[in-house]
Amino acid sequence: MPAKQADLVKYRQITLLETLDRVLNKGIVLVGEVTLSVADVDLIFLGLQVILTSVETAKQLGVRREE
Amino acid sequence: MEGNIPSGAVQPNPPPFTPHSSPSAQVVGWYLYGILPSSAPFPPLVGVDGRSALVVIVEEGLAALASIVPLEEFGAEPLRRHLEDPQWMEEKVRHHERIVETAMAEAPILPMRFGTIFLSPEGVKRMLQENAAKLQEGLVYLEDKEEWGVKGFSDRRRLQEFMVGKDPDLCRLSEDQGLQSPGRAFLARKRLEELASAKVEAREAELVRSAEDVISRKVVDLVRKPPLPRQATGRRQEMILHLACLVTKDQVKGFLAMLTRWNSAYKAEGFELLATGPWPPYHFAPTVERDACEAS
Numbered sequence: 632m633p634a635k636q637a638d639l640v641k642y643r644q645i646t647l648l649e650t651l652d653r654v655l656n657k658g659i660v661l662v663g664e665v666t667l668s669v670a671d672v673d674l675i676f677l678g679l680q681v682i683l684t685s686v687e688t689a690k691q692l693g694v695r696r697e698e
Numbered sequence: 699m700e701g702n703i704p705s706g707a708v709q710p711n712p713p714p715f716t717p718h719s720s721p722s723a724q725v726v727g728w729y730l731y732g733i734l735p736s737s738a739p740f741p742p743l744v745g746v747d748g749r750s751a752l753v754v755i756v757e758e759g760l761a762a763l764a765s766i767v768p769l770e771e772f773g774a775e776p777l778r779r780h781l782e783d784p785q786w787m788e789e790k791v792r793h794h795e796r797i798v799e800t801a802m803a804e805a806p807i808l809p810m811r812f813g814t815i816f817l818s819p820e821g822v823k824r825m826l827q828e829n830a831a832k833l834q835e836g837l838v839y840l841e842d843k844e845e846w847g848v849k850g851f852s853d854r855r856r857l858q859e860f861m862v863g864k865d866p867d868l869c870r871l872s873e874d875q876g877l878q879s880p881g882r883a884f885l886a887r888k889r890l891e892e893l894a895s896a897k898v899e900a901r902e903a904e905l906v907r908s909a910e911d912v913i914s915r916k917v918v919d920l921v922r923k924p925p926l927p928r929q930a931t932g933r934r935q936e937m938i939l940h941l942a943c944l945v946t947k948d949q950v951k952g953f954l955a956m957l958t959r960w961n962s963a964y965k966a967e968g969f970e971l972l973a974t975g976p977w978p979p980y981h982f983a984p985t986v987e988r989d990a991c992e993a994s
Contacts, residue, residue: 647788648926648931649847649974649977650791650792650795651787651788651791652923653795653809653977653978653980653981654791654794654795654809654811654812654980655791655811655812656811657809657811657980657981657983658732658808658809658810658811658812658814658978658980658983659732659733659808659809659810659811659814659983659984659985659986
């Protein structure tokens with residue numbers, strides 16, 4: 632089966648990319664504008680999507696890591 | 699430090715340092731990892747700051763798994779700087795993921811996105827209150843399901859070789875390359891390249907459609923994602939299919955077996971499906987409105 636241990640280990644670098652993609656881009660997303668000031672709001676939503684817009688980010692992180 | 703934790707919150711261990719109580723001198727935030735049923739156990743781990751114990755903030759039968767983080771490291775500005783530090787990011791993202799996955803082993807969890815930080819437990823409670831129905835529904839819906847990633851890789855060279863062997867047009871051009879004069883061989887090679895590349899693309903599109911079709915019959919829900927470029931995957935093969943799948947737990951075995959069968963069937967064409975999981979349901983967790991959790 633494709634998900635047997637050896638295969639999953641072999642594709643570790645992809646798993647890192649997937650982890651970054653999921654953790655940075657998905658999950659419960661608190662929709663709204665980016666808040667950069669912490670002083671007057673109750674919630675800081677750190678709008679990572681501004682900088683980490685997409686898989687591009689994961690790609691860069693992943694690629695840089697392998698260097 | 700007790701004063702900073704509302705009465706509804708469960709706090710297994712006191713945090714290792716005392717936050718200032720004055721709002722103007724706020725030094726810590728509450729970093730959220732995910733939302734669990736309030737009855738669920740939660741892992742005895744240390745949070746992303748590397749020292750603060752995990753706590754849960756409970757409201758409406760929901761528990762937000764959290765830990766306090768120093769704002770000098772996790773505040774908006776410092777975080778912006780850290781975003782440019784891949785090593786810091788990778789360590790923290792992996793830490794976040796480890797906590798979510800450990801919790802997921804015991805109970806359903808709605809994973810939060812990285813960097814969701816509240817300035818007070820009251821803010822967390824308000825978010826839980828105002829989104830309670832949606833979050834409870836999400837937990838019930840996801841309880842018996844797992845998220846799996848599926849990617850399809852195409853070995854184009856192999857696919858082309860396979861097609862040259864089967865396709866009469868390609869076959870003839872391929873033979874012409876060797877038999878004609880140098881000029882005609884060159885033209886034949888050029889035509890072969892063009893035709894083969896078009897046919898390979900068309901065949902890949904067919905394979906993708908057919909794989910999606912088979913997969914969609916085994917999953918509850920499915921999100922199509924843009925395939926990653928080769929420089930990101932580090933593989934020679936081209937990624938031509940990228941899915942996040944929601945699979946009922948009792949269907950996972952059959953789902954993986956189906957992928958295996960698929961791989962055997964299309965191996966000769968150089969097409970391979972790869973599954974990773976189970977993941978926390980990042981792609982299938984509900985969305986929470988930020989407006990609902992802002993302080994007035």
